[in-house]
Amino acid sequence: MDFWLNLMFGHPVGWMSMLVILVTAALISFYAGYFIYKVHKAQPPQDEVQPDTKPSHH
Template sequence: MDFWLDLLFGNAVGLSSMIVIICTFGLISFFGGYFVYKVMTSKPQ
């Protein structure tokens, strides 16, 4: 736990790295969920 706290709040590089990782995971989750939603609600042609 001390390692993560030092990484997050110890320097700006660690904090920005964690922000990038969290934003990337959020975007992947959003686009994955949107894709599943569009597939489930599409009408058969």
């Protein structure tokens, strides 16, 4: 365990890999939250009323 802690937090490559993992997790969380926010704020699509152009057969 001491080896892994030294590798991750006592070495510049370990710090960079931890930074990449944290930034990736932050970006994923941000985009997921933004997507959920936009879905909740979205309005349902409005159907356009089109004039009835079909001839009526009575």
